[in-house]
Amino acid sequence: MKADPKGVLTGEHYLDGDHACAEGGLAAGCRFFAGYPITPSTEVAERIAERFPMVGGIFIQMEDELASMCALIGASWAGAKSMSVTSGPGFSLMMENLGLAAMMETPCVLVNVQRGGPSTGLPTLPGQADMMQARWGSHGDYEIIAISPSSPQECFDFVIDAFNLSEQWRVPVLVMTDECVGHMTEKVVIPPAYEIEVVPRRYTTLPPSEYLPYRPDPDMVPQMIKAGDGYRIHTTGLTHDERGYPVMSAECQEQLVRRLVEKIRLHADQIIRFEEDEIEDADVVVVSYGISSRVAVRAIALARKEGIKVGHLRLIVVWPFPEKRIHELAKKIKAFVVVEINYGQMVYEVERCAHGQAEAILVPHGGGWVHDPADILEKIKEAAR
Amino acid sequence: MAEIRVTGFGGQGIIRLGYIIGKAASLYGQQHATLTQSFGPEARGSACSAQVVVSDMPVLYPYITRPDILVAMSQEAYGKYIDNLKEGGQLLFDQDLVSTGELPKSVKAFSIPATRLAEEMGNRIIANIVMLGFFTAVTGLIEPEAVRKAIPGSVPDRFVELNQKAFDVGYNYVKEGAVVAPPEDRS
Numbered sequence: 001m002k003a004d005p006k007g008v009l010t011g012e013h014y015l016d017g018d019h020a021c022a023e024g025g026l027a028a029g030c031r032f033f034a035g036y037p038i039t040p041s042t043e044v045a046e047r048i049a050e051r052f053p054m055v056g057g058i059f060i061q062m063e064d065e066l067a068s069m070c071a072l073i074g075a076s077w078a079g080a081k082s083m084s085v086t087s088g089p090g091f092s093l094m095m096e097n098l099g100l101a102a103m104m105e106t107p108c109v110l111v112n113v114q115r116g117g118p119s120t121g122l123p124t125l126p127g128q129a130d131m132m133q134a135r136w137g138s139h140g141d142y143e144i145i146a147i148s149p150s151s152p153q154e155c156f157d158f159v160i161d162a163f164n165l166s167e168q169w170r171v172p173v174l175v176m177t178d179e180c181v182g183h184m185t186e187k188v189v190i191p192p193a194y195e196i197e198v199v200p201r202r203y204t205t206l207p208p209s210e211y212l213p214y215r216p217d218p219d220m221v222p223q224m225i226k227a228g229d230g231y232r233i234h235t236t237g238l239t240h241d242e243r244g245y246p247v248m249s250a251e252c253q254e255q256l257v258r259r260l261v262e263k264i265r266l267h268a269d270q271i272i273r274f275e276e277d278e279i280e281d282a283d284v285v286v287v288s289y290g291i292s293s294r295v296a297v298r299a300i301a302l303a304r305k306e307g308i309k310v311g312h313l314r315l316i317v318v319w320p321f322p323e324k325r326i327h328e329l330a331k332k333i334k335a336f337v338v339v340e341i342n343y344g345q346m347v348y349e350v351e352r353c354a355h356g357q358a359e360a361i362l363v364p365h366g367g368g369w370v371h372d373p374a375d376i377l378e379k380i381k382e383a384a385r
Numbered sequence: 386m387a388e389i390r391v392t393g394f395g396g397q398g399i400i401r402l403g404y405i406i407g408k409a410a411s412l413y414g415q416q417h418a419t420l421t422q423s424f425g426p427e428a429r430g431s432a433c434s435a436q437v438v439v440s441d442m443p444v445l446y447p448y449i450t451r452p453d454i455l456v457a458m459s460q461e462a463y464g465k466y467i468d469n470l471k472e473g474g475q476l477l478f479d480q481d482l483v484s485t486g487e488l489p490k491s492v493k494a495f496s497i498p499a500t501r502l503a504e505e506m507g508n509r510i511i512a513n514i515v516m517l518g519f520f521t522a523v524t525g526l527i528e529p530e531a532v533r534k535a536i537p538g539s540v541p542d543r544f545v546e547l548n549q550k551a552f553d554v555g556y557n558y559v560k561e562g563a564v565v566a567p568p569e570d571r572s
Contacts, residue, residue, distance in 0.1 A: 014408035014420075014535075184447050185404065185420035187411040294445045373446065 001200045003027050003160075005193035007055045015188040017181040018043035018085075020152040021111050022051065023188070024159025025083045027196055030109070031057040032080035034071035036064055036090060039123040040179040041113035044085040065090040069097035072108040076101075077235070079201075079226035081163055085111040087179075089120055091130055091137070098172055099138030100237045102260065105170040105214075105222065107201065109162045112174060113182040116367030126179035127367035128290055129342035134174050135319050141257050143264035145271060146174040146319040148290040152186045158316075164199040165271065169263060170221050176318060178341070180291045180370060201226075208232065213244040214256075220263035264320055273316040274325065278304070282311030284383040285329055287350055288339040289315040291370055296339045299376035308384045310337075318346065326353035335359040335383035339376055341367050359383065386440040387526055388449035392466055393458030393482075395433045398513030402456070403435025405517055405535050406527065410439045413531035419444040432462050439526060454524055456516060457483050458499070467492075477520055479512070495523045495559075502554050511551035514540075518555025529556060 007026035015023070021044045025033070033048045049059045058080070062068040068084050075082040086094060091112050101108055114130050116122030134146045145165050149158040155177060162173040204211050204223035208231045216222045222242075225231040234244035239256055241247045264271065278300070279285065288296040293314040303310045313329070315322070326336075326349075335358050338347035343364050351360035363379045365371050391403045400422050407418035419438045436449045451471040457463035457478040463485065470476060472491045480496035488494055497519045503512035514536070521532045533552060540548045 012412050014404065014412055016420075180421070180447060183421065185407060186418070186444075291447065294447065298445045370447065 001198050003193040003196035003198045004029055008193040008196060009190050010192045011190055013188045013190065014185055015152050015156075016043065016183055016185045017149070017152040017155040017177060018113065018183065019047045020155035020188045021085065021159050021175065021177070021182075022047035023190060024156040025109065025163070026051055026055060026057075027156070027190065027193070028081065028160040028163035029198055030081045030083045030163065031055065032072070032075035032082040033057065033084065034060045034062050034068045034075070034082070035084040035086065036062050036068055038087045038090045040115055040182050041085040041087045041090075041111065043182070044111060044113070048083075065093035066097060069094040069101070069110070072110070073097065073101050073104065073106045076106045076108045077104075077227055081107070081109075081167075083109040083111070083159075083163075085113065087113050087115050087123070088117045088127070088130060091133065095133070095137040099140060099142065101172040102138065102142040102144065103140075103237050104235045105260070106172065107163075107166040107170055108172050109159065109166055110172060110174050111159065112176050114176065114178040122368050124179065125368040126181075126291065126341060126370065128176075128178055128292065128340050129345065129367060131176065131318065131340070131342065131345040134176055141261055143171065143261050144174060144319055145169065145171055145264065145317065146176050147273075147316060148176045148318050149181060150290050150293050150314075151181065152184060152188045155181065156188050156190060160196060160198070164197070167199040167201055168221070169267070169271070170202070170224070171264065174319075176290065178291055204231070212242045214240060215242040216259060216263075219267065220259050268320040268323075271317055272320055272322045274322050275312075275314045275316065277312040277314075279311035279313065279329070281309050283334045284308065284310040284337060284380055285333050286310060286312050286337045286339060286376070286380065287315065287326075287346070288312070289318050289346065292339045292341060295370045295373055296376055299339075299371075299373040299380060302373065302377050303380045303384075306381075308380060310380050310384070315346070321346075321349050321353065323353045326350055327355060327357075330354035330358040333358050335361055337361050337363060337376070337379045337383050339363045339371060341365045341370065386438065386442070387454060387524075388452045388471075389437040389439065389454045389456070390434055390449060390452040390466055390469075391437070391456040391458075392432065392434040392462035394462070395431050397458050398510065399433050399458065400435045401539065402513040402517055403437050405514075405532065405539050406520070407437045407439070408539060409527050409532040409535035410437075413534045414527045416441060416527070417443050419447050421448055432459070432465060434462065434466070454520075454526075456520060458512070458516065460484065475524060477516070477523060479516065495519070497555065497558050499555065502558070503551060506547070506551060506554065508547065511544075511548055514548045514551035515555035515558075518552040519558055520555075521552075522556045522559035
């Protein structure tokens, strides 16, 4: 299905990452936004608020982030593509209801413009320290999808991808950007609507008498209905059976949680995306994502000039993690160098997937700025030794 | 690649000036341009700065490290950033708002009474665009036509014409052989 031209601002623009996220949402068909302003994400909400009246969307500034996340779930079940945006402290507040969205299998998109933390930290400066929270922040077992843009252009493109993944797999999808990308202004090309592929909601084709809200299709994802279409519907955060009714038993829990996890894990190869460069002869592979991937490229070029065989694996989809690829590479190389603006998050995932066959070296950074390429170069040299 | 820092007080249109430079280079000048910005704690009256990296290749590292060009529109901003200007770099400043004192010999300084020229045109708010014209002529970094094209859509519609004129005033200030004051002439 192609995008609705009404929401697509076709043309070449000079936009910051936050505004590009907003345009990505509009192009993907987002028509409901609920959020609470927080630096450095507020510009996303501002632009949505400005543009929604032109496309017939609903914008609500909620009382807080708990309510915002809840409103996304309600709007999604009412048939709207829904989205919110936040940063560190707000992300923490959204965690409980993010789990509710995962449990109820609610398509929705949440953009986190990461800033330095913990707590209120550095509101106007970048960080990448919410990456593990993105994966594990809500309680219980569930799988999530997260994608990480490195430029305003990718903010636009990846928010569309996020909506599509969200509709396809019926999970909340997180767009993990950061203050640097959010407030950086670059050229953004918005294609015509007929070139933008949009995944429609998986509405049931069954009559009301045969429809069960949580009976999965062969790909493990159940069909949805829209409130008010005449179907009987029950959905809850409690463990539920195919009818959507609570069942307090280990058997039902096993069936449900296993499916929530496996619908993503067993299809991870379809979801995972990464880019590789100069991997073939590499002794060292730099792993990075988001803004850090751009900075890393400069360090890699410097290292190559010095004759070090170093390649680059840039994560686009960060969750699910490219476990198999890291394991394959670990057998061939000496070490991974992981560049991220935190004191160690995705590096543990690299380490886990390397199964002890290659070292995983972190280039740490507390946040507030991006890495100095010289610091990355130093770790590449250390890794190559 | 050129690193540019535009700096002055909040309210002078400093960020807008940086934005138009970046927009001109990347949308109409066949170059790549990344704009980042920093603000003081208040919206108006505090030091603010826009940084633009203009390059023929995609910009990787988003921030500037040592600018090739410093545009200064306030004394405070000048004092804060002059030492960071690259050796041999260009300094463009509003001569009525910035007193440079003695400059390192390697700095190439160019001055214009941008705010006064804007006031003579009836509105000091366009001083940033006078400076934009001056910047375009002095640096030769971006084609003037590309910069002109970048003005509509970047300023309120009803002021496009006035801003185009302001651009010409700044641009022609150099062309007409008007004073480009060497720093030692300034007190």
